[in-house]
Amino acid sequence: MASILAIESSCDETGVAIIKDGKLLSNVVSTQIEVHAKYGGVMPEIASRLHTENITIVLREALIKAGVKLDEIDAFAITRGPGLIGALHVGMQAAKTLSMLYEKPLIPVHHLAGHIYANEFDKPLTYPLLAVVVSGGNSEFVYMEKELDFKIIGHTRDDAIGECYDKVARVLGLPYPGGVPIDNLAKEGEHTYDLPIPLKGEDTLDLSYSGLKTNVINLVHNLTQKGEEINVKNMCKSFQDVAIGELIKRTIKAVKMYKIKNIVLAGGVSANSYLREQIKIEMDKLGVNVIIPPLWCTTDNASMIAKVGEKLYERKIFALLDIGVDPNWELSDYLNFK
């Protein structure tokens, strides 16, 4: 066991967390959402600049909250990818500097491994399992035979589900990020709009969200041009039924194909109330055990990076100081960071 300080800066949250002998001592997040909301999405250059401004402040607060000094840290864990290249670089440079100054190992962590292991703040994972990873940048089914063994068995062919939520919200005039407002409004709406089913009839574990997104955008524009009023609540409900319905349908297929007994949800979209409710109902029918992350760790933060950092520290998976970031790092390739 050890004291790990972890840094996360892959998108629009600057996070630093400290974990000691398995206990989370601090988890500080500075979110940039308000700034990006003005533009209806994350502006990469602004994200990098804000990470640069905030990183030392967040670092200092995390140390104070944990009551730990930098020279007591045994290793520095860092999100190496995937994410926005400039944003990733800020965290990486901070982590490299600390690793060099304090002569302690640098641990490169895959962001999605972090999302999956965030579930261990609830309970330890039981293998083999299926991780349903759904966020703003990724949608994939990950089969895990054992700890830190990631096999991608299905993924989105185009847009991630979270990105689709954000774009649909934008065309409906809802705030960024769009997941929460759509989730809330859908509860008050009815499924009245006829939207296309992605990859209809295809026997696959892949997902696709770009057609659904474009269809909603075109429908909204057509109705607006004709002067017809859009019922936003009903549009949210119709969209969410298809977006989440498809995810559940493919999850059931993966469960049957791989004879899965344990499922975990991971990533920002795992905060979706309809997904959390429906997956439980459907998996109960199949006798599959479901782990759903606590809401506080569904969004980006460094505690999940620290969790994986601990596991890699035990295995002595360390990087040299010439390591770079990788915005497209594949989860199944998480040990390849040369």
Ligand code: KG4
């Ligand atoms: O995991 P995350 O914080 O960032 C990435 O690593 O991508 O996920 C952010 C995404 C956004 O697209 C946001 O709209 C979505 O998660 N999200 C939701 C909900 N809460 C956040 N999507 C659907 N329903 C929600 N309740």
